[in-house]
Amino acid sequence: MPQVLEFKLPDLGEGLTEAEIVRWLVEVGDVVAIDQPVVEVETAKAMVEVPCPYGGVVTARFGEEGTELPVGAPLLTVAVGSTEGDLSGDLSGKGAVGAESSGNVLVGYGTGAPAARRRRVRPEAILAAVAAPAVQPDTVPLVVPASARGPVPLPVPDEVSGPVAVVSxxxxxxxxxxxxxxxxxxxxxxxxxxxxxxxxxxxxxxxxxxxxxxxxxxxxxxxxxxxxxxxxxxxxxxxxxxxLRGVRGAVADKLARSRREIPDATCWVDADATELMAARAAMNGAGGPAAGPKVSVLALLARICTAALARFPELNSTVDLEAREIVRLPAVHLGFAAQTERGLVVPVVRDAQSRNAESIGAEIGRLTEAARTGTLTPAELTGGTFTLNNYGVFGVDGSTPIINHPEAAMLGVGRIVPKPWVHRGELAVRQVVQLSLTFDHRVCDGGTAGGFLRYVADCVEQPALLLRTL
Structure with a gap:
C-alpha cells in the first residue's frame, strides 16, 4: 500500500528562513521522480528550484503562487510505494513507484539529474490505491481533489480565528x-x-x-x-x-541593520585614471584575438583592492558584538554590486586575493551573467568580506556607500570622465575618477582608512606600483 509523505520547505541555509512561491512545476496527480524540481521559489538571495526527495504521485500542494512560506512549512504531499502494482496500472512504465528518498532537499543544490516527464494519474486511481493510510510522524493523510470528496479547507494563518478561504x-x-x-x-x-x-x-x-x-x-x-x-x-x-519582500526586502533589512549597528565614516579622493586606462588598453591590445577575454576596469580595480587589503588587513574584517572582538579574516571574498531586474545584488568572487586581474574579470563576468538570468545560488551571494561598488555606470561622480553588513568597508567608484587636471605642473585634460571609502570606525581609525584609500588612488594613477605586490 502506498504511503503519503509530506515534503516541507527545507532549510535554505545562508540565514534564509522563508521563501515565496513563484511557480509550481507540478500539479496534483502528476508523477514525479526522485530529485525532480517541483516548485520555483524566490528567497531573499536568489530564484531557485526546489527538488523533491520522493518519487511518486503528487496528492496535494500547499500555497498558491505569490504565497510566502517559512522553512518547515508543508510544500506538497506525495504518494510513494505500492505492493500491488502502481497507482494507475503502470505509472512509470517500469512497475510501481518506489518508496525511496534521496535526501537532497537543499534549495539550489539539486543532484543535476534530468527532470522526469510530467505524467498525470486519475484521482479515482489514487483513491483505489490508497486506503486511508495511518498517520506516521513523517506522513500525512492523503489529500484528494475536491471533486472526489468535497470542499477542501484552506490553510489559515494563526492571526485569523475561523476558516477564511484566502491564500493570497x-x-x-x-x-x-x-x-x-x-x-x-x-x-x-x-x-x-x-x-x-x-x-x-x-x-x-x-x-x-x-x-x-x-x-x-x-x-x-x-x-x-x-x-x-x-x-x-x-x-x-x-x-x-x-x-518589501524577496530581494528588495532583504536589501532593506540589511541596509537598515548596517545603519543601526555600524558607526561608519566616509573619506574620498579624486584620482587621475589616465594611466590606468592606458594600461588597460595595452593589456587588451597585446596578443590579438588569441590573448583571451578583455580585462575590464572593474577587474583592475578589484585587483588593486586585494593588493590594498594585503597592506591594510584591518579593513578585511568583521566585528563580533557578543565577544566584543574584531575578527581579521584570512581570505578576501570580494563582493561587487550588480543591478538586476530583481533589484540590487552583490555576487561574491571567492578567494580574490589569489587571483590575477584576468581571473577576477572572468569570474565577475560569469557572476554578472548569472545575476542577469536570476540563476545565482545563495552561496554565490553570501560570505563576502569586502565590497566594490561601481556606481559610475549610472553616470554619477560620487556617493557615500552603505557598508554591506557584516563587512567592515566598501569602496565606491564614480564615473571616469575627462576633467581639467594639473599634470606635471601644467594644466591638462585627464581621465579623472572619484573614489570613496566607507569604513567601520570600530575596526580602524581614519589614518588606516586614509592609507588604504591613498594606496588605491596611487595604483590608479600609477599602475606600475602593483608590480611590487604581484
Missing amino acids: PLVRRLARQHDLDLRQLTGSGRDGLILRSDVESAIRAAASGTVGSTVEPSVPAPASVSVSRAAPVSPSVAGERIP
Missing part, C-alpha cells in the same frame, strides 16, 4: 487596507476561494452604499482577534503599495 497575501492586504472583513465574503474561485476581484467588488459596493453579490451580511463574523502590528498607514493616503 495580496488579497488579505487589500482587505486590511479597506477595513473589509473577509469572513463576510463568498469567493468566486474554486471551492469558494476568495479572489482579488471579489475583494475589489466588495470595496466598490461599500463605496456606493450597496451590497454586492459577494457580501453576506447575514453571516455573523466571529469575534476579532487582537494582533500586534506596526501602525498602518492611513487608508486615505493614496499611492501605490509595493511589498
Whole structure:
C-alpha cells in the first residue's frame, strides 16, 4: 500500500528562513521522480528550484503562487510505494513507484539529474490505491481533489480565528487596507476561494452604499482577534503599495541593520585614471584575438583592492558584538554590486586575493551573467568580506556607500570622465575618477582608512606600483 509523505520547505541555509512561491512545476496527480524540481521559489538571495526527495504521485500542494512560506512549512504531499502494482496500472512504465528518498532537499543544490516527464494519474486511481493510510510522524493523510470528496479547507494563518478561504497575501492586504472583513465574503474561485476581484467588488459596493453579490451580511463574523502590528498607514493616503519582500526586502533589512549597528565614516579622493586606462588598453591590445577575454576596469580595480587589503588587513574584517572582538579574516571574498531586474545584488568572487586581474574579470563576468538570468545560488551571494561598488555606470561622480553588513568597508567608484587636471605642473585634460571609502570606525581609525584609500588612488594613477605586490 502506498504511503503519503509530506515534503516541507527545507532549510535554505545562508540565514534564509522563508521563501515565496513563484511557480509550481507540478500539479496534483502528476508523477514525479526522485530529485525532480517541483516548485520555483524566490528567497531573499536568489530564484531557485526546489527538488523533491520522493518519487511518486503528487496528492496535494500547499500555497498558491505569490504565497510566502517559512522553512518547515508543508510544500506538497506525495504518494510513494505500492505492493500491488502502481497507482494507475503502470505509472512509470517500469512497475510501481518506489518508496525511496534521496535526501537532497537543499534549495539550489539539486543532484543535476534530468527532470522526469510530467505524467498525470486519475484521482479515482489514487483513491483505489490508497486506503486511508495511518498517520506516521513523517506522513500525512492523503489529500484528494475536491471533486472526489468535497470542499477542501484552506490553510489559515494563526492571526485569523475561523476558516477564511484566502491564500493570497495580496488579497488579505487589500482587505486590511479597506477595513473589509473577509469572513463576510463568498469567493468566486474554486471551492469558494476568495479572489482579488471579489475583494475589489466588495470595496466598490461599500463605496456606493450597496451590497454586492459577494457580501453576506447575514453571516455573523466571529469575534476579532487582537494582533500586534506596526501602525498602518492611513487608508486615505493614496499611492501605490509595493511589498518589501524577496530581494528588495532583504536589501532593506540589511541596509537598515548596517545603519543601526555600524558607526561608519566616509573619506574620498579624486584620482587621475589616465594611466590606468592606458594600461588597460595595452593589456587588451597585446596578443590579438588569441590573448583571451578583455580585462575590464572593474577587474583592475578589484585587483588593486586585494593588493590594498594585503597592506591594510584591518579593513578585511568583521566585528563580533557578543565577544566584543574584531575578527581579521584570512581570505578576501570580494563582493561587487550588480543591478538586476530583481533589484540590487552583490555576487561574491571567492578567494580574490589569489587571483590575477584576468581571473577576477572572468569570474565577475560569469557572476554578472548569472545575476542577469536570476540563476545565482545563495552561496554565490553570501560570505563576502569586502565590497566594490561601481556606481559610475549610472553616470554619477560620487556617493557615500552603505557598508554591506557584516563587512567592515566598501569602496565606491564614480564615473571616469575627462576633467581639467594639473599634470606635471601644467594644466591638462585627464581621465579623472572619484573614489570613496566607507569604513567601520570600530575596526580602524581614519589614518588606516586614509592609507588604504591613498594606496588605491596611487595604483590608479600609477599602475606600475602593483608590480611590487604581484
